[in-house]
Amino acid sequence: MKTRTLAYVCGALAALAPVGARAQAPILTPRDSARHALNRLAYGPRPGEVDRVAADGVMRWIDRQLSPRKIDDGPLAARERRFKILDYDSGELARIYVDAQRERRKQQRRQGDADRDSVGAQHAGPLPQRMDSSQERGRRLAGAFQELAVVRAVLSERQLYEVMVDFWTNHFNVFLAKGADRFLTPSYIEHTIRPRALGKFADLLIATAESPAMLFYLDNWESVAPGSKSPQAMRLRARPLFGARPMFGARPLFGARPMFGGPPLFDPRRDPMRADSLRRQALERAPKGINENYARELLELHTLGVDGGYTQQDVIQVARILTGWSVARPQQGGDFEFHDWAHDYGEKVVIGVTFPAGHGRDEGVRLLKLLANHPATMHHVSRRLCQRFVNDDPPDGCVDDAVTAWKRSDGDIREVLRAIFRSPDFWASENVRAKIKTPLEFVVSAARAVGGDPDTTPRLAQVVARLGEPLYLHVAPDGYPEREDAWVNSGALLDRMNAAVVLAAGRLPGVTVSLDSVVPATPDAEQLIAQANGAVLSGTMSENTKAVIRRQISDISDPVQARALAVGLAIGGPEFQRR
């Protein structure tokens, strides 16, 4: 049985991967290949999984992972139904957050009144802010949404799919805490990223360009052709002024000072100054020209890459093409809307390609398609994929293989990935265990190793955040970094060790750990070490690690305590930080 499997895997590898030309690496054993694939295409192996994949054939497992819809994921679907946030659309989420904000303002007003009442009283600090139910609700929903990503990563059978969702979430990064993105992000992940994570790159690119979350995050929703006026601004301008023109030095007879303290109910006739001021504010706030933010990141990060051969002029031209790509009422969770009044209908030239005058939204779609399959984009995105799956400094060989597949398949992400996984570089021994886990990868792989089962409380996501990767909260548009120097530092390592100890001891609330079936407690030290090695490190524990664990558990008489320490050291130790 075993030899037959081995022959199959070697045969599969030989048939699918043109070994020899570039890689002279020794052929990995079936278990080595299975472990490597589970560490790269998945968030690490669950108990017994390395053997199952090895027995089944690693290339067959990879092919199955590339067709996630054919993989049954029933248990995860049942778990997802317990996340209420999936029941709300952006509009409903927006209302929840607006309620919360209104509550907060009301509270501030009350607090302000309280402070005024106690003039002369000494406050040592700010008055404690009580959270009311709607504020609490908003915060809970954000936490639940982060936890959902962790739960999917831990439990899903469609592991490669979840890895790719994380990859695109960072490639097309948005920031959950920027204004309307608080309630636009969930729909962005669910309806923009997830359905297209293994489809055509062009479709994904266009979907992100039209997503309210991205339009808001990188300000394109306020990018308008200079001199254009929104229908709303025209209406405001047409209305007569209520109060005296606020000239310098002149003060109207009845001004903004309320007669009876406290803000009056707003009535433009009784408070004409305020009506004017609100109007002025609305007019001032109205966007006045193009905003290049999205255009720049579109070229630099999403498509061509920083060395992709474009200029500042191209950025401006792209911004002009995308004027009018906006959001209908972002503060209410509105949808994509093209504003023809804001669009620049002139001629543009981007990286040498002319976009003739007179076109509207269609020229934006044409531009995105042009960018999606530009050679620089193929190279840039392929390189990022190889950085994720192969090495922080990806070898040219696998990038070339990915680009070839991109050209052949018209940017089909599945085919590009398939080419990477068949590239000799992917299997080369110098690239095995060459990647350091991100905090998300560390926490999820640890939970999987000990058969952890997270509930819907945000505990695991909080651990990921504490280790430095709060989900959907990377401020800059470049997404969480892929390189090890961003994640390995002294404070972060200590945090990982602490998290490992807590998880192994089953002391992490919100996660059920079933160590008994994975590493049964035993007074036999050698057996315990062997079990921990198999479960946590799939047999790759170093002699030093074994010796340290042996020494540490030698005087612990309680087998359950000894087991917790052994597993904690294995997860917190150096071997488990790599994948």
Add this chain to the structure above:
Amino acid sequence: MAISRRVFVKSGGLALFSLGLDPLFLARAALAVPPTAGPPDRRILVCLFQRGAVDGLNMIVPHGDPLYYRERPRIAVPESDVVDLDGHFGLHPRLAALKPWWENKSLAAIHAIGSPDSTRSHFDAQDYMESGTPGAKATPDGWLNRYCQHDREHQNTPFRAVAFGPQLPRILAGSAPSLAIDDLQAFGLRAPQPAARDRLTRAFEDLYAGSATGLLSTSSQEAFEAVQMLKQVTPGQYQPANGADYPRGRFGKAMMQIAHLIKADMGLQLAFADVTGWDTHVNQGSSEGQLAARLAELGQALGAFAQDLGERLRDVVVLTMSEFGRTVRENGNGGTDHGHATAMLVMGGPVNGGRMLGRWPGLDPADRFEGRDVAVTTDFRDLFAEILARHLGAKDLAAIFPGFAPDPARFPGAIKV
């Protein structure tokens, strides 16, 4: 002295240019300032971020300007309450604790400072202030981290750059090692008893010493060294000196722990902490009220910190910053909305204190930014660059603030030369 130096740079600079010398050399020559405080490796910078955009006009009050009172009928600080500084500006009464440091010339304030970018989004403006690249969103690291990357001479300690808080802020993000410490007492391996903690620490130390490679190996060494160093410090038993009285709460505790690390001589060079609660859209109050309560905490913490450090303040500069200021005119809710320029405080022994820095553009509507906000007359990078150069001895400012040409002629003069 400062003037003659500038004259040299200007006139001499032209001559050197004609000799074909690198302009960076000029900047270096001008910035190479002899130490006035302790040796450079003992100098410390503490950055405090007032998140939410502090109302600079009620923090450092332009009480000599009638427009200030006209535009803020409900929230202006009455002239009788203002702690006067120079006849025109004064401290908010709840910052009165800082007046002695102004008197002894170790506190300066700068008004009309801010970003060349006009954004009024907290998110974008904080991002720009921390990345040090206004208008450029894709900058991966923060300017304090870039300083660490470029000046590596005195960094052989894990405590060189420490942010007090649960997460590393954007300003310290980047490839140079820096620590986020939520609480000094909880730093390191956690276990219920000290003996168990020591044992766990040793176990992990052995694991990493024997099996780690590459970056895992060097970083873990630093980590255990830091834990060792902190063990001698016993943060739980810290007693502030000179009767310093820190305010209760997160910020006061952060300032106390910064003082503790400074006095413990662990090689701290950069410290960072957040002070939150400045987004006063509604009922911000005047001499009393919400903003006053926040300022009281800030003032008490800064005063306690300076008092606690005593002699050591000689080597320390504390800088406050905030993403933008607030509207000149109060709004309909007795608060202020997002504006443009704001005010910052610079405090410490090396500070050229007892003066207002920068150029005051006035509050006349014609002089305001977009007709409503205090205009920016000092790019925040000019102040940050000056402090890095003249206080910490940074040499390559162009690498720390890419896309910006730091010019000593534009430095606001916050640091003694």
